[in-house]
Amino acid sequence: xxxxxxxxxxxxxxxxxxxxxxxxxASAQQGESHIGKYTGHVGTGRQLYFRYCWGCHGFxxxxxxxxxPYLNILPRNFVAATYKCRSTPTGTLPTxxxxxxxxxxxxxxxxxxxxxxxxxxxxxxxxxxxxxxxPRWKTDKPGDVINVPAEPxxxxxxxxxxxxxxxxxxxxxxxxAEGRGDGPSASTLTDSNDQPIRPYNFAAGSRFKCxxxxxxxxxxxxxxxxxxxxxxxxDVIKPEDAWDLVHYLRTLQVTHKSPELALWMSTKExxxxxxxxxxxxxxxxxxxxx
Amino acid sequence: MSFCGQRAVKKRVxxxxxxxxxxxxxxxxxxxxxxxxxxxxxxSIKVNALPAFARKYGMPCSSCxxxxxxxxxxxxxxxxxxxxxxxxxxxxxxxxxxxxxxxFRMTTFWHRESQNRTQVDDPAxxxxxxxxxxxxxxxxxxxxxxxxTAGTLAKNYSFYVLPASDNTASFHFEAVWARxxxxxxxxxxxxxxxxxxxxxxxxxxxxxxxxxxAGTYANYHFQPLVSPGNLAGPGAVTEGLxxxxxxxxQVGLEWMGHSKDDRTRVSAAVLSSKDxxxxxxxxxxxxxFFAASRAFQLxxxxxxxxGAFAYIGQAPTFFQFTQAQxxxxxxxxxxxxxxxxxxxxxxxxxxxxxxxxxxxxxxSAFLGSNTPANQPLPIGARAPTWNGGLFETHYxxxxxxxxxxxxxxxxxxxxxxxxNPENFGNEDVLxxxxxxxxxxxxxxxxxxxxxxxxxxxxxxxxxxxxNLTTSSVLxxxxxxF
Numbered sequence: 001x002x003x004x005x006x007x008x009x010x011x012x013x014x015x016x017x018x019x020x021x022x023x024x025x026a027s028a029q030q031g032e033s034h035i036g037k038y039t040g041h042v043g044t045g046r047q048l049y050f051r052y053c054w055g056c057h058g059f060x061x062x063x064x065x066x067x068x069p070y071l072n073i074l075p076r077n078f079v080a081a082t083y084k085c086r087s088t089p090t091g092t093l094p095t096x097x098x099x100x101x102x103x104x105x106x107x108x109x110x111x112x113x114x115x116x117x118x119x120x121x122x123x124x125x126x127x128x129x130x131x132x133x134x135p136r137w138k139t140d141k142p143g144d145v146i147n148v149p150a151e152p153x154x155x156x157x158x159x160x161x162x163x164x165x166x167x168x169x170x171x172x173x174x175x176x177a178e179g180r181g182d183g184p185s186a187s188t189l190t191d192s193n194d195q196p197i198r199p200y201n202f203a204a205g206s207r208f209k210c211x212x213x214x215x216x217x218x219x220x221x222x223x224x225x226x227x228x229x230x231x232x233x234x235d236v237i238k239p240e241d242a243w244d245l246v247h248y249l250r251t252l253q254v255t256h257k258s259p260e261l262a263l264w265m266s267t268k269e270x271x272x273x274x275x276x277x278x279x280x281x282x283x284x285x286x287x288x289x290x
Numbered sequence: 291m292s293f294c295g296q297r298a299v300k301k302r303v304x305x306x307x308x309x310x311x312x313x314x315x316x317x318x319x320x321x322x323x324x325x326x327x328x329x330x331x332x333x334s335i336k337v338n339a340l341p342a343f344a345r346k347y348g349m350p351c352s353s354c355x356x357x358x359x360x361x362x363x364x365x366x367x368x369x370x371x372x373x374x375x376x377x378x379x380x381x382x383x384x385x386x387x388x389x390x391x392x393x394f395r396m397t398t399f400w401h402r403e404s405q406n407r408t409q410v411d412d413p414a415x416x417x418x419x420x421x422x423x424x425x426x427x428x429x430x431x432x433x434x435x436x437x438x439t440a441g442t443l444a445k446n447y448s449f450y451v452l453p454a455s456d457n458t459a460s461f462h463f464e465a466v467w468a469r470x471x472x473x474x475x476x477x478x479x480x481x482x483x484x485x486x487x488x489x490x491x492x493x494x495x496x497x498x499x500x501x502x503x504a505g506t507y508a509n510y511h512f513q514p515l516v517s518p519g520n521l522a523g524p525g526a527v528t529e530g531l532x533x534x535x536x537x538x539x540q541v542g543l544e545w546m547g548h549s550k551d552d553r554t555r556v557s558a559a560v561l562s563s564k565d566x567x568x569x570x571x572x573x574x575x576x577x578x579f580f581a582a583s584r585a586f587q588l589x590x591x592x593x594x595x596x597g598a599f600a601y602i603g604q605a606p607t608f609f610q611f612t613q614a615q616x617x618x619x620x621x622x623x624x625x626x627x628x629x630x631x632x633x634x635x636x637x638x639x640x641x642x643x644x645x646x647x648x649x650x651x652x653x654s655a656f657l658g659s660n661t662p663a664n665q666p667l668p669i670g671a672r673a674p675t676w677n678g679g680l681f682e683t684h685y686x687x688x689x690x691x692x693x694x695x696x697x698x699x700x701x702x703x704x705x706x707x708x709x710n711p712e713n714f715g716n717e718d719v720l721x722x723x724x725x726x727x728x729x730x731x732x733x734x735x736x737x738x739x740x741x742x743x744x745x746x747x748x749x750x751x752x753x754x755x756x757n758l759t760t761s762s763v764l765x766x767x768x769x770x771f
Contacts, residue, residue: 055732056349066731066732070348106376107377110377111347112377113368117552119587122592
């Protein structure tokens with residue numbers, strides 16, 4: 001009997017502990033962020049959010065800020081918690097570091113600027129608060145960071161192989177044969193908000209939506225850009241093939257100096273292709289890359 | 291936080307602000323005395339805050355301004371980057387063709403101005419007798435108009451044009467410049483040409499106070515007095531040739547560089563020695579201004595910034611040619627030197643921030659005594675020097691409410707004449723106020739502004755050389771669209 005009592009009281013203790021402890025553990029994911037040595041806090045993040053972010057992302061974090069109707073790329077809906085720029089597999093939540101990286105970098109060709117001027121602590125606080133908007137952060141954990149193998153040596157063969165992959169994987173259907181974002185499917189594409197979305201125009205710039213480096217580009221097509229038609233190719237191509245594709249895509253950035261473009265231009269085939277794509281010698285003086 | 295939560299907070303803040311406003315008014319009227327009425331000038335407000343940028347980028351004022359017009363680090367970086375966010379959407383080609391980056395700003399207010407010893411006609415000794423009298427006046431009024439237009443002409447080409455008027459709509463160009471940004475792709479290479487505000491870390495054009503007394507920084511405009519009861523000095527012909535304010539927009543060429551995150555900022559400018567006036571008004575000299583600052587993160591407290599600046603100038607002391615006894619513009623010669631330098635710190639403790647500044651000034655004995663360089667110095671004339679300090683505190687309760695306090699002091703360390711009292715010309719300025727922004731939006735700005743400021747100048751009364759006290763109260767609506 002006494003044994004039963006002890007067991008019951010233990011059981012009661014476990015229940016009480018579980019009642020309070022597990023939600024605490026679950027909400028810890030939502031209540032803080034951890035980026036390097038910085039721990040972000042929701043309270044401070046809330047203050048920062050309502051200073052800097054609400055105009056576009058809205059009071060509820062649903063992307064319906066007062067400026068939403070005037071932006072042709074809708075602000076991120078933090079309630080949906082679907083993020084383009086991740087280091088984690090498609091369909092998973094990003095890491096805190098991924099969110100901070102987006103804050104530091106900004107999102108090119110959108111209204112999202114770089115918040116590099118904020119302190120590291122500010123950014124950590126903002127990330128902690130942003131995560132409170134979606135219940136996903138209570139139930140899910142961020143995905144595992146994908147492995148990015150070391151970049152192999154750049155060769156003409158790797159560029160050529162990347163070019164073949166560009167055709168084989170039908171990247172051209174959206175991005176166009178010259179990478180100008182004008183493929184036959186481009187006009188039909190929509191994002192997860194049913195808003196028209198244009199594929200990336202490689203010829204127009206050097207910065208990608210989620211970074212500037214080859215490493216970033218590799219991650220983009222191995223993780224995909226969730227919420228957009230850009231899928232993950234992680235299950236489709238091998239890492240070495242992905243690097244070849246990276247090398248080729250760099251040559252499509254015909255107005256951006258890169259080792260890949262320089263090497264490609266040193267070949268007869270590459271020079272002919274690039275020179276045909278470039279618009280040079282115009283007397284307009286315009287800095288706008290066509 | 292839910293929207294209802296936001297509204298509740300707003301309501302609480304509104305209540306707090308109302309209480310503070312009431313308390314402030316109470317204090318003001320306890321301090322105030324109002325025996326007579328006459329005419330003192332209305333505040334002249336020349337400040338920068340551009341809802342045109344908020345409209346362009348769809349961001350609330352609070353993104354770029356801690357409390358407009360005071361910039362946040364993000365706003366400072368935006369400005370330093372040539373009014374560009376850097377996301378390849380800055381050029382006007384990305385805006386609707388009808389978009390025109392125009393903003394106006396005005397303030398309507400009630401104010402009270404008082405000065406204890408103003409020079410007036412002496413009824414006991416007409417017609418030329420002069421005496422000192424206390425003047426106090428108050429009433430409803432309005433400020434001048436700032437009509438800002440600024441932005442990018444193309445990627446990495448920015449501009450700023452500011453026709454500004456006094457409250458009679460008499461316009462002048464407060465700022466006119468174009469800037470080539472990020473030359474060779476480097477944020478360290480930006481060149482600006484025109485009339486612009488010096489790269490002062492503590493920007494007078496973004497000052498949060500608006501009264502006659504505290505609408506400018508005393509340290510930025512201080513020029514030593516000559517002697518008690520003889521404020522202009524013996525060389526009346528030179529009067530007006532040497533007018534200088536570090537807070538005045540100057541005309542010249544500026545190089546400015548900054549790190550990508552704007553933590554490090556440096557600039558150097560070569561400027562015409564005419565205090566921002568158009569045309570060849572005085573001489574042909576050139577001045578230089580140099581500034582550098584570095585920001586660093588201090589734990590959870592925020593971004594701290596320290597900096598230094600120096601203005602090295604020269605000013606003519608007489609005109610080479612005159613016509614009808616009036617100097618011919620641009621022929622001022624007999625240049626004599628002056629300089630201003632200082633150290634500044636901006637310290638953040640979460641919602642509380644304190645700006646501290648040490649200021650030092652030196653004028654040539656000729657400039658200090660208003661003596662033309664082709665004449666001998668008055669006996670005993672020396673180069674005046676002085677030191678100054680500023681402590682400005684803000685409590686930014688939230689983006690909607692900021693409490694402001696400032697104390698400036700200026701102490702002469704060497705008088706022009708040894709016979710002057712040691713404290714002759716010393717100044718103390720005390721200011722406090724609050725600004726409450728009932729809404730924060732990306733379209734327009736509005737602030738309830740309350741402020742009280744008092745200035746004491748030792749021995750500066752115009753006739754008797756007694757202490758001069760000037761005070762100012764301003765309660766009003768400050769708005770921009």
